[in-house]
Amino acid sequence: MDTIIDAHHVTKTYNPKTIPVVAVNSVHMHLERGEFTALVGPSGSGKTTLLNLIGGLDKPDTGSIMIHGTDITRLSANQLIDFRLRNIGFVFQAFNLIPVLSARENVELIMQLQGLPKNEINQRVETLFHQIGLEDKLDTRPAQLSGGQQQRVAVARALASRPQVVLADEPTANLDSKSAANLLDIMAKLNQEENMTFIFSTHDQRVIERARRVITLVDGKIFSDTAVVDTSLPHGISPA
Amino acid sequence: MAWRNIWRNKVRSVVIITSIALGLVAGIFIMGLYDGMLTDRLNTVIRQEVSHLQLHNPEFQKDYEAIYSIEHAMEIVELIRSEDYVKAVSARTIAHGMLATSTGSAGVQITGVQQDDEHLVSRLNDKLIEGEGLVGDRRNPIVIGKKLADKVKISLGSKLVLTFTDREYNIVSAAFRVTGIYQSANAPLDERNVYVQSADLNRLMLLEDACHEIAVLLNSDNELVVAQQKLSGRYPELMIENWQQLSPETKLMIETTDTYSIIFIGIIMLALMFGIINTMLMAILERTREIGMLVALGMNKLRLFLLVLWETVLLTLAGAPFGLILSWLVIMYFNQSGIDISSFSGAAMSGFGFSSLLYPEFPWLKIPLVLYIVGVTALLASLFPSYKALRLVPVEAMRQ
Ligand SMILES: Nc1ncnc2c1ncn2[C@@H]1O[C@H](COP(=O)(O)OP(=O)(O)O)[C@@H](O)[C@H]1O
Ligand SMILES: [Mg+2]
Numbered sequence: 199m200d201t202i203i204d205a206h207h208v209t210k211t212y213n214p215k216t217i218p219v220v221a222v223n224s225v226h227m228h229l230e231r232g233e234f235t236a237l238v239g240p241s242g243s244g245k246t247t248l249l250n251l252i253g254g255l256d257k258p259d260t261g262s263i264m265i266h267g268t269d270i271t272r273l274s275a276n277q278l279i280d281f282r283l284r285n286i287g288f289v290f291q292a293f294n295l296i297p298v299l300s301a302r303e304n305v306e307l308i309m310q311l312q313g314l315p316k317n318e319i320n321q322r323v324e325t326l327f328h329q330i331g332l333e334d335k336l337d338t339r340p341a342q343l344s345g346g347q348q349q350r351v352a353v354a355r356a357l358a359s360r361p362q363v364v365l366a367d368e369p370t371a372n373l374d375s376k377s378a379a380n381l382l383d384i385m386a387k388l389n390q391e392e393n394m395t396f397i398f399s400t401h402d403q404r405v406i407e408r409a410r411r412v413i414t415l416v417d418g419k420i421f422s423d424t425a426v427v428d429t430s431l432p433h434g435i436s437p438a
Numbered sequence: 439m440a441w442r443n444i445w446r447n448k449v450r451s452v453v454i455i456t457s458i459a460l461g462l463v464a465g466i467f468i469m470g471l472y473d474g475m476l477t478d479r480l481n482t483v484i485r486q487e488v489s490h491l492q493l494h495n496p497e498f499q500k501d502y503e504a505i506y507s508i509e510h511a512m513e514i515v516e517l518i519r520s521e522d523y524v525k526a527v528s529a530r531t532i533a534h535g536m537l538a539t540s541t542g543s544a545g546v547q548i549t550g551v552q553q554d555d556e557h558l559v560s561r562l563n564d565k566l567i568e569g570e571g572l573v574g575d576r577r578n579p580i581v582i583g584k585k586l587a588d589k590v591k592i593s594l595g596s597k598l599v600l601t602f603t604d605r606e607y608n609i610v611s612a613a614f615r616v617t618g619i620y621q622s623a624n625a626p627l628d629e630r631n632v633y634v635q636s637a638d639l640n641r642l643m644l645l646e647d648a649c650h651e652i653a654v655l656l657n658s659d660n661e662l663v664v665a666q667q668k669l670s671g672r673y674p675e676l677m678i679e680n681w682q683q684l685s686p687e688t689k690l691m692i693e694t695t696d697t698y699s700i701i702f703i704g705i706i707m708l709a710l711m712f713g714i715i716n717t718m719l720m721a722i723l724e725r726t727r728e729i730g731m732l733v734a735l736g737m738n739k740l741r742l743f744l745l746v747l748w749e750t751v752l753l754t755l756a757g758a759p760f761g762l763i764l765s766w767l768v769i770m771y772f773n774q775s776g777i778d779i780s781s782f783s784g785a786a787m788s789g790f791g792f793s794s795l796l797y798p799e800f801p802w803l804k805i806p807l808v809l810y811i812v813g814v815t816a817l818l819a820s821l822f823p824s825y826k827a828l829r830l831v832p833v834e835a836m837r838q
Contacts, residue, residue: 255734255833276738283736290836293727298442307439311736359736 201266202363202395203229203252208261210247210418221247222258223418229363229397234389236409237399244418245399246367252397253286253365254278266362283311287356289366289398294352295340302327302336305355312359326354329391330384346377350384357388366398370405382408440749444756447721454717455757458812461710462761463768465703466808470769470798471777472695477799479688482623488684489528489559489653490662491669496677498650502534504605507648508676518654518669523661526558529649531639535602537582537632542590546632548600550639550649559655562620562633569594569618572635579635581618583628592616600634604643612642696804703808707815714816718750718823729827730835743824750820751813758812762805769800 210222221244229235237245250256252263254270262269265285273281282288295304302323309319327333330350340348349369356364366385370378382405388394398405406412414421444451484490493514498506508514511529519527531550536543553572557563562581563571572579580598592598594616601611614634622628640646656665662680670678682689722729733742776795801808 250833253734279733279736279738282734283738286736288734290731294731296439296728296732298446299439303439308735311738311741355735 200231201228201264202231202233203227203397204264205252206262208248208251208258208263210244210251210256210258214259220418222251224261225415225418225420227252227413227420229395231362231395232389232393233395233397233411234386234409235397235411235413236406237397237413237415238401238406239399239415239421240401243415245415247418248415249365249367249397249399252363253288254282283308284359285362287359287361287364287394289349289352289356289364289369291368292345292372294355295348297340300337300339301332301343301351304340304351305358308355308359322358326358329388330354344377346373346380349373349377349381353381353385353388357392357394361394363395363397366396368399368401370400370402375404378402378405440745441752443721443725443749444753447724450717450720451753451756454713454753455760457713458710458754458757459760459764461706462703462758462808462812463765465699465706466761466765466801466805467768467798468702469699469801469804469808470765470773471796472699473801473804474773474796474798476692476695478796479691483685483688484659484681485655486560486565486622487624487627488681490656490659491654491666491678491680492684493652493654493669493673493676493678494650496675499677502532504533504603504643504645504650505607507531507605507645507650508652509648511649511652512647514673515652518652521665521668523656523658523665524654525657526555526655528552528555528559528653529636530556530651530653531636531643531645531648532650533600533602533639533643535600537586537590537598537600539590539592539596539598541592544586544590545630546586546600547630548602548632548634548639550634550636552636553633556633559653565620565622566618567621569616571618572633574617576615576617578612578614578638579617580614581620581633582616583631584619584621585625585629586632587616587619589629594619600632602643605645610642612638699801699804700807700811703811707811711815711819714750714754714819715822717753718746718820719826721749722746722823722827726830726835726838729830730832730838733830734832734836739828742827746824746827747817747820750823751816754812754816754819758809766800769798772798773800 205225205227208222208225208227209220212219212221223244225248237248239245247256251258252265254265254273258271262271265281268281270278270281295301296307299307305323305326306319309322323336327336330353332347332350335343335347340351343351353364353366353369356366370381373381385396385398386408389396398409400406410426411424412426413423493508495506495508515527515529518524528551533548533550535546535548537546551562551572553562566581567584569581571581580600582592587593590598596616597613598616599611599613601609604610620628636649640648654665654669656662666678666680729742776797778795
């Protein structure tokens, strides 16, 4: 087993001095490589906050978050930026792409920031656009892409840097059900083909059904953590 | 990416680029005007007043006594005249004295010349507005400035008396008849300077073939340094000065004017800088989410800083080519037609020795400096917006 995320006793309180809101409350979480996990819960239950903490965009008040062996709560702001670049892939709810860059350039940008050589970048772009089925949209600007296509490019970008884990915060929230299903297909395929670990938050039942593990948050606490047993899949599932 | 970002808000970028271009046009045009004015003034100084080089007895300029002359001047003049870089040479005998008529008197510098030589060096004939000048066989003709003629109330044909000392310190007085009245661009000079024949003056001052000043006009301004070196080497006993040494006020004027035109450009750029800063701050505000996302994805501070800096620099520099081309066109147009500034400065300018019709010149030599100033402006203008961008916290920026 290869542990990707190991979080202990993670708590995050907003406005501690005025009207404290405990957004994430003493959460423990353990994820192995290749998991395909949904983070569910009602609006305001702390999904975004938890994903931000795991992704190193925000710091918890207490607890530790080990990402593939590194405790990111101990990293400085500058170290965190570099850590995110090399270890975390992000897909946000909307407006993921830089409007002035073509689809390809949006994906290349991350690898350029990583300092990968040109030929490696080109190869990776080709593979990824093939995987997301947008080979013919390489040079299209985001504004000319549909919402679903934009999110697929965002997923390609998240994978471009070969991160340890891809964090997707309500990636389907702005999509119609057909595009949402398509996006989930692609994510599931990439999870298989690249053995990429995914955590995606959602409150869409059809999306939840696609996950192989479902973690439910209520008021910042883990309410349940269920494995969806499917013996046809080769990947291990580890109930908490 | 920086370049493409500029075109997101086309109107705003075009406004900035245009104002930078226009600011440059204004600045470079003023520079060109100054340059044209200076070139004009310089031509007057060299070709009508002091010439390129002057040779003197080293003692002469201290107290202008007749005795401090250049001996065997005619030989020297002929030798210098035969040099291929020399265009014209004039030997001058100089006395300081009094000019008196029945209606008035004045202190004057009496310059003895051969009119043809002096014309080739300082365009004396062209300055004559009345009379033929120092020609003819009659003894003691004199050419005086219009300003002086008016002051002592004499006219063509009038008689007057000059009083000065000869080389043996005797006081000499002689009568002269006005055969010419001249007017140059330099009014104060016209009032002080009178011309007589060097033969007459030398005879009265007991100077034989000596003179006090040899003025040399070269074929080209570029040969000044070489010519000065050569002549200094050949005549170590003489003091050889160039126009910059002879007319330090002209040199100073050129330097201060240069400084002013640079300051002028600087002020224009400073004003534009606030426009640029404002534009970039707005651009960053509009892109808060996007910048937050870039940082979230792992763009480090240095890269983000450079991105904003580069965008600002490009925005600023984009105006430069248009500004340069446009100012070149404007200057070339007025270089052909000239600008008449007499309507608002007229007499004042000619009082200082300037012509009232100006021909601006494109200040090629100063363009690198102008571009440098624009570059520095761009960098300065980018600092604050870049700093603002760095201050964005990704989670908060993206929540907007
Ligand atoms: N920046 C913030 N300041 C104060 N409260 C916040 C902030 N962000 C989120 N919250 C609060 O924290 C709780 C969890 O929010 P969030 O993580 O966004 O939940 P979810 O993503 O599940 O909707 C909510 O009560 C929300 O109002
Ligand atoms: Mg949320």
